[in-house]
Amino acid sequence: MFTYTGGAVLFAAVLHASWNALLHGNRDRFLSMTWMSVAIAALSTFIVMRLPLPPSAAWPYVVASGLVHIVYNVSLVRSYRRSDLGQAYPIARGSSPLLVTLGAALFAHEPIGALHALGIVMVSGGIIALAWQKGRVSPAVGMAALVTGATIAVYTVIDGIGVRLSGGAALTYTAWMFLFYWLMPVLFVAKRGVAALWMPLRETPLAVGSSLAGGLVSYAAYGIVIWALQAGAMGSVSALRETSVVFAVLIGRMFLGETVSARRWLACVVIASGAVCLGL
Template sequence: MFSYVGGFVLLAALLHATWNAMLHGNADRFLSMTWMSICIGVVSLAALPFLPMPHAGAWPCIVASGLVHIAYNMALVRAYRSGDLGETYLIARGSSPMLVALGAALFAREHPGVLQIAGIVLVSSGIISLALQRGNVSRKGAWAAFVTGATIAIYTVIDGIGVRASGDAMAYTAWMFAFYLLMPLLFIAMRGAHALRAPLPVVVQNAAGGLVSIAAYGIVIWAMQYGAMGAVSALRETSVVFAALIGRMFLNEQLSARRLVSCCVIAMGAICIGA
């Protein structure tokens, strides 16, 4: 995994932490997620004429993943209402790699080696320990974060299967992301069209977050053509190390020695995955 593919997944991890920090840093996360989704959907639609059609076998996965991503967006917004980036992001991301590995074993007959399994466990354990060190994770916040993690695992397994059947990773990604245009419809149904108004700087910032999100997860979808889903997922979740640093540098969140130890555990897991 520590080939050029692994390097790109680590880049995706940094990008993923960046757009999550951008979302968390905004007061109205539902509005921010909606504007991010508009950008993602519009860019994806604009790319479709220049891409081949995915193979027929990929379409059930494209539709299913697109809908699960909408559920994920809503779960993420709800989770961020219940805690800071260092709690909700960590629980959500930490709970997903082992679920992805289990789903991949059940539905894609993937069986990672002993070192990869150890790496997945280390990454997940290190991530969860980061969140639990604070000792103030509410039951409501933890539940919302775990639901978010479950949606991450579901769409990751779906996309891992779908991209391998699609014949073209970019085409698969663009069609799946086109479903993000359902987010503004959902927002309008819940709040009304007038609530979609936002100052231009806010729209620009969220549009930038949407572009970063496309790049981050597009790399992951591409990588799942070449690596086991659980391993790719766990390596991507090293994004929590970047998130911890971003939270410390820009969101005034604490980064203690114990949290640094947990980050080292996550790094050890990444090394096992790449061995």
């Protein structure tokens, strides 16, 4: 796994942790996620105008994934309203690799070796341990984060199957799927009104700019993952991607003022060890 594909997925993990930190660092996360979605959808519109359509076999997966991603975005915002980055993020990300592995086995008939299974368990266990080390997890926080993790698993399995049916057209598949992100500003306007969306452009342009940049980073991060899903086992790709929580811990410590205990560093070591197992 630690060929070009594995290295690319680890790079995607760094990018993924970065845009989540940008989202968490903004006070109005629903607004931030909306402007991130505008950047993603606008870039997708530019790309789809220059590429052919995906194969017909991939279209059901494009549509399903696009809709699940919107549910994921809303769930993520709800999770971050209730807890800090070091608690909500690990629960959401740590629950997904095991679910992805199960989904890939059921729907894509993917086998997995004992060493890779150990790696996935180590990554998921270490990630979830990070959340509990922050203190007691309330039912509301745990439920919101687990729903987010479930949506991650669902769209990962959908995209793993869908991109394989696209005939190697990973960029085309990704761009058409991300077109559904135009629904986020529609939801925002329906809830808060047009003025609430446009006013920050005048009052807090830097915050809007950081959200737009975060959207482009998010696009690159998940685009790499979809590309990797063409050939790599879904569970392994998902687990490597979720090592992003290690980078999230570092970002939270360095830029958001979150504390990191010795036990949290130990959990990070377990996660890194699991990633090594996935690369053997």
